[in-house]
Amino acid sequence: MKSIMKKIIKIFAYLIVAVLAAALIFLNWPLYQRSVPAAENEKPIDVVVIGGGIMSMTLSTFLQELQPDWNIEAFERLDAVGLESSNGWNNAGTGHAAFAELNYTPEKNGVVKTDRAVRITEQFEVSRQFWAHQVRAGRLSSHPQDFINATPHMSFVWGDANIEFLRKRHAALVQQPMFYGMQFSTDQEQIRQWAPLLIEGRDPQQKVAATYMPLGTDVNFGVITNQLTAALQKQPNFKLNLQHEVRALRQNSDKTWNVTVYDLATQTEKTVKAKFVFIGAGGASLKLLQMSGIPEAQNYAGFPVGGQFLSFDNPSLTTQHRAKVYGQAETGAPPMSVPHLDTRFLDGKQTMLFGPFALYSTKFLKNGSWFDLLSSVNIHNVAGMMAVGVENLDLVQYLVQQAMLTDSDRQAELLKYYPSAKPDSWKLITAGQRVQIIKKDLEKGSVLQFGTEIVADKDHTIAALLGASPGASTSPSIMLGLLPKAFPEQMAQGWEARIKEIVPSYGRQINSSPALTNEIRRATSETLQLPYIEVPADLNHPNPAQAMPPVIPAAPAANDEKNLNKEEQAM
Numbered sequence: 001m002k003s004i005m006k007k008i009i010k011i012f013a014y015l016i017v018a019v020l021a022a023a024l025i026f027l028n029w030p031l032y033q034r035s036v037p038a039a040e041n042e043k044p045i046d047v048v049v050i051g052g053g054i055m056s057m058t059l060s061t062f063l064q065e066l067q068p069d070w071n072i073e074a075f076e077r078l079d080a081v082g083l084e085s086s087n088g089w090n091n092a093g094t095g096h097a098a099f100a101e102l103n104y105t106p107e108k109n110g111v112v113k114t115d116r117a118v119r120i121t122e123q124f125e126v127s128r129q130f131w132a133h134q135v136r137a138g139r140l141s142s143h144p145q146d147f148i149n150a151t152p153h154m155s156f157v158w159g160d161a162n163i164e165f166l167r168k169r170h171a172a173l174v175q176q177p178m179f180y181g182m183q184f185s186t187d188q189e190q191i192r193q194w195a196p197l198l199i200e201g202r203d204p205q206q207k208v209a210a211t212y213m214p215l216g217t218d219v220n221f222g223v224i225t226n227q228l229t230a231a232l233q234k235q236p237n238f239k240l241n242l243q244h245e246v247r248a249l250r251q252n253s254d255k256t257w258n259v260t261v262y263d264l265a266t267q268t269e270k271t272v273k274a275k276f277v278f279i280g281a282g283g284a285s286l287k288l289l290q291m292s293g294i295p296e297a298q299n300y301a302g303f304p305v306g307g308q309f310l311s312f313d314n315p316s317l318t319t320q321h322r323a324k325v326y327g328q329a330e331t332g333a334p335p336m337s338v339p340h341l342d343t344r345f346l347d348g349k350q351t352m353l354f355g356p357f358a359l360y361s362t363k364f365l366k367n368g369s370w371f372d373l374l375s376s377v378n379i380h381n382v383a384g385m386m387a388v389g390v391e392n393l394d395l396v397q398y399l400v401q402q403a404m405l406t407d408s409d410r411q412a413e414l415l416k417y418y419p420s421a422k423p424d425s426w427k428l429i430t431a432g433q434r435v436q437i438i439k440k441d442l443e444k445g446s447v448l449q450f451g452t453e454i455v456a457d458k459d460h461t462i463a464a465l466l467g468a469s470p471g472a473s474t475s476p477s478i479m480l481g482l483l484p485k486a487f488p489e490q491m492a493q494g495w496e497a498r499i500k501e502i503v504p505s506y507g508r509q510i511n512s513s514p515a516l517t518n519e520i521r522r523a524t525s526e527t528l529q530l531p532y533i534e535v536p537a538d539l540n541h542p543n544p545a546q547a548m549p550p551v552i553p554a555a556p557a558a559n560d561e562k563n564l565n566k567e568e569q570a571m
């Protein structure tokens with residue numbers, strides 16, 4: 001008996017050693033050390049962009065305008081651009097301007113902090129200027145409703161503490177020029193006028209409050225991606241390669257990069273040489289950054305969270321709701337999981353989405369691999385990932401709860417915002433994947449971050465965009481942030497002046513004065529056909545005529561030929 005026990009213990013010991021050895025080999029396996037063949041081009045391409053989402057196409061558009069003589073080559077693994085997170089059905093389409101998102105204005109010691117909200121609204125004004133410039137330049141549609149539509153942004157809460165918070169938030173924000181025009185109410189009848197579905201069937205005694213900002217927008221980032229790409233392709237020095245997956249990256253001794261690409265159609269591989277590489281591969285950017293082997297990559301890990309929405313397509317319902325209504329997040333919920341009831345303009349129709357519900361998956365892309373998460377773990381980030389998991393147990397618990405939700409749980413959540421909703425009026429659709437950043441921090445060890453981050457090498461030869469939020473809404477300002485990190489010489493030699501023609505507020509704080517806010521907003525509202533509110537010089541003594549809310553333009557007609565945003569539905 002004793003000798004059998006000894007044998008079993010021995011086998012277990014061997015097994016443990018074998019597992020530990022395998023884990024050590026796995027964690028130390030250098031992802032970037034696969035062999036990379038010689039490049040087929042002698043003269044390097046000026047810029048290679050990896051991924052055909054809104055980020056790569058925004059950067060390429062900036063570069064084509066700033067340096068028209070540069071060659072740019074894009075590689076996208078799918079059959080078309082804008083099919084992953086940038087696709088209209090794969091995100092919520094909110095033009096994040098911090099008008100409604102309560103997590104952008106935390107309350108500390110009874111004071112509502114507005115600095116983050118102001119920063120985000122500044123970034124969104126940069127997007128409006130960039131898109132307006134592209135409309136004027138003919139790169140985006142002269143019928144802007146194809147990609148951006150006036151959709152008031154509302155925050156909606158219940159319960160005394162939340163109502164008090166919203167009151168304070170409104171009072172603090174309307175002191176800022178860029179938030180002028182936001183209204184607050186606790187009156188159900190007023191809220192019904194803003195968004196009837198929120199009140200229909202609600203207990204008249206329930207205490208609720210809402211803010212209403214007429215300047216909010218719904219944006220179809222997929223259409224923007226497609227239109228920018230089509231415009232880029234009109235120039236001979238931009239080349240788009242679809243069904244081409246980047247599989248390896250290696251830096252040469254002269255600092256150029258060899259980029260190995262697999263052609264999924266012909267099942268052949270080629271390697272091209274580039275002076276600069278932008279990794280705009282959405283959730284997959286982390287793995288490509290790791291593949292590059294640059295030391296900066298060692299500071300990062302990723303944590304994927306997908307999203308699902310309830311989608312309504314009955315026009316008798318969808319046309320009754322013209323707003324994006326954001327609520328309060330549940331305890332432990334990541335910021336991007338704040339519930340919202342949204343008007344969307346997709347595929348030439350006004351539709352409505354409610355969500356998101358978090359969907360746990362180990363994929364980094366909607367069309368990714370189940371091994372994405374595992375293959376991104378290495379000796380440099382494994383400890384940080386484990387520490388972040390332990391520190392964020394409420395997030396882990398939230399994700400487990402979300403994974404167990406049934407249709408009736410989702411319906412119950414919906415009823416809090418839309419009390420008369422019927423269970424058979426919606427269907428569940430799966431949206432895109434977001435990969436949150438886990439980053440090494442000198443003080444805290446490792447932290448989970450919900451924003452975006454540009455990671456670049458010290459020689460300015462490669463840069464990657466990690467993270468997802470506020471995301472596509474702020475893509476032009478994210479790319480403006482990349483330019484000095486990636487192209488410092490060119491910035492010093494004249495790009496800045498040209499950037500000011502594209503984004504007139506470049507280098508200035510729009511919120512610093514009502515006059516500048518008016519100047520910038522008036523111009524973009526005119527080009528993008530969005531409502532405009534004149535901000536008074538003295539915010540505390542507005543002229544009553546100026547305080548009149550603007551008229552929200554009628555929704556574009558369904559199936560209007562000019563408004564067909566043909567996109568693949570993310571079902």
Ligand SMILES: Cc1cc2nc3c(=O)[nH]c(=O)nc-3n(C[C@H](O)[C@H](O)[C@H](O)COP(=O)(O)OP(=O)(O)OC[C@H]3O[C@@H](n4cnc5c(N)ncnc54)[C@H](O)[C@@H]3O)c2cc1C
Pocket residue numbers: 050051052053054055056075076077078081082083084085086087090091092093094095096221244245246247280281282283284285288306307308356365431432433434465468469470471472473474
């Ligand atoms: C559920 C959800 C809701 C969201 N809501 C909003 C919102 O309301 N407002 C907002 O502003 N943002 C929102 N976002 C975020 C926004 O969608 C993203 O920030 C944005 O689309 C990211 O664009 P991208 O170009 O970086 O990535 P993507 O659009 O994902 O594009 C990356 C591309 O790279 C390609 N690719 C990947 N790997 C390779 C490879 N090895 N070789 C070649 N190609 C490759 C992919 O196929 C893909 O086409 C949301 C995201 C999600 C998931």
